[in-house]
Amino acid sequence: MNEKAANDACIMIVEDEPKLAALLADYLHASGFRTSIVGNGLDVIPAIKAAPPDLVLLDLMLPGRDGTEICRELRGFSHVPVIMVTAKVEEIDRLLGLEIGADDYICKPFSPREVVARVQALLRRAAYNHDKPAPASSLVMNEDTHEATFKGQPLDLTPVEFRLLQALYQNPGRVFSREQLMGKAYSDYRIVTDRTVDTHIKNLRRKLDQVSPDYELIRSIYGLGYKFEQQP
Incomplete structure (x- = not known):
């Protein structure tokens, strides 16, 4: 500077x-x-x-x-x-x-x-x-309105999907276990299974892929969980 x-x-x-x-x-x-x-x-x-x-x-x-x-x-x-x-x-x-x-x-x-x-x-x-040029992912999240846009297009997210994506997006590169993501997604600490988190992640990926199918923003880390990667 x-x-x-x-x-x-x-x-x-x-x-x-x-x-x-x-x-x-x-x-x-x-x-x-x-x-x-x-x-x-x-x-x-x-x-x-x-x-x-x-x-x-x-x-x-x-x-x-x-x-x-x-x-x-x-x-x-x-x-x-x-x-x-x-x-x-x-x-x-x-x-x-x-x-x-x-x-x-x-x-x-x-x-x-x-x-x-x-x-x-x-x-x-x-x-x-x-x-630097803006990241090609151009994901914007508004916590007040629980609205998200990706490359200028609105994402129709459920509240749980929004919280999951926000947790991953705010910590790029950090691997979250399914248990950690459960805590982020459910503020009432309800008991859910790993499969429930996997289902939400699958839905998130589908909605992101509809906008940009050429890059995987949410990656699965075998045996550990998931992480968010900015598009290069």
């Missing part, structure tokens, strides 16, 4: 501790970034929609609304880079699994210089990906 791009970038700091938010803003300003600060979880999504930032530093524990809920909703309409900030060490595995759509995480207490370095690195990656 060049110097001009860095100077043009705006970082939204979502942090309910005013002193910490101000400290982060000072360090980011010193590195050439513009900043905005939001202290209440309920205000984050409206603020992002009103003035989209180039990156969001999102605290996990916020008044009004939890950071994980915010990140999930955000991913329904935006691909803005998100660095999740957490003081809960036990949350790290889940964050690293990208189950909530975060691009990176950092644990409190942290060095403000490290935060700036993470911001710069993530923006460089985002700029590189933006300059």
Whole structure:
């Protein structure tokens, strides 16, 4: 990312501790970034929609609304880079699994210089990906409406199919066992068989194939489960 791009970038700091938010803003300003600060979880999504930032530093524990809920909703309409900030060490595995759509995480207490370095690195990656051609798969999922489009064509998905595809799509390359996919698909923790998951996957593949029959987006991994692969 060049110097001009860095100077043009705006970082939204979502942090309910005013002193910490101000400290982060000072360090980011010193590195050439513009900043905005939001202290209440309920205000984050409206603020992002009103003035989209180039990156969001999102605290996990916020008044009004939890950071994980915010990140999930955000991913329904935006691909803005998100660095999740957490003081809960036990949350790290889940964050690293990208189950909530975060691009990176950092644990409190942290060095403000490290935060700036993470911001710069993530923006460089985002700029590189933006300059590349869009993936041919062009799968877009909206969690708010439970609607999905593939190469501009709407997919007629059931709620279970949507949740299965979303879990796979948000974690490209990650192999999910059938048991893990059951947990993603059924929020009421009902007991279903492996064959039920296989049937849903078969239906998903059929609907994707109707749009693009020349590539297998959902791959079976023998003895393990399924994974999502972006079309090259």
